[in-house]
Amino acid sequence: MVIYSKSFSIKSFADGTDGTGTIEGYASTFGGAGDRTGDIIAPGAFKASIEAGIKPKMFWDHDKSQVIGVWDELSEDDHGLFVKGRFIDTEQSQYVRKLVVMGAIDAMSIGFFVKKATRNMDGTRTILETELFEISIVPIPINTEALITDAKSFDAYKSLDAAPDYTDDLNILNRHLSDLKSFLQKGK
Template sequence: MTGDLKIEGYASLFWTRDLNDDVTAAGAFAQSLAAGAPVTMLHQHDEAEPIGVWDEVFEDAKGLFVRGRILRTTPRGTLVAALVEAGALDGLSIGFRQIKARQDGSLRVLKRVELWEVSVVTFPMLPGARLSVVSDQP
């Protein structure tokens, strides 16, 4: 296959506990997104080799939605695109800096974060953070 691989999915789901006992509050990404800083697409949080671009990153009622393209112009992008197409890789994970949070028992509630990147990963910390391939078919 040639050309960019279009993907989309939820990188974070509001009010959903992850495997690290973090919960993201609705609106946690709003200030970071409004600031306009780019959100990088990585593989397994490896900042050495970006694999594509996020064309859209926004919050809706459900969580943090991303839509972008894995670029096959690099060896890592080609590998990740092939793994996604084969169904071997479908997780999403966020890289961020905590700005404001509160502890609620064992839970850390993230109220405001600075979003740095969204990675395509094998094992997402939030099991429901999954991507799908965007079909070009109408």
């Protein structure tokens, strides 16, 4: 069985009352011309997962060893799969949350098994039914239109002097992004 992942946009972000932060947006959108892999998600593709009460895991960049939160709500509307979730209070989760607030990270990506799909004449594939198992926060989405449309600021630090120094972490992230961009360009 092949595992697939697709990326989509974060609609909004807010700090939770417990300081952990909440996030919402479209984890998947329906229709269109297809993403970088040539897949199109059909309306209703997540219906069975939602009706079964499946709560996908929230990972950082599809890494199952880095659970960073929980998805509390999933629903389909005319636009796609809308999700709402909360970051948990761990160092990694709060690091990702701060990257989202800064605008350095601005996308989500779904992990799923394809249950039913059709191949189209133009080479794209329409996914009709999935088994959704995870929704990750990611630095580079497969869907090039997967961008944050709304984010609320985080005012935890009154001055830059009080803020932690994430320079080394951002350098590592930039190297990761560069490697990923190179990989994606080779596939074109």
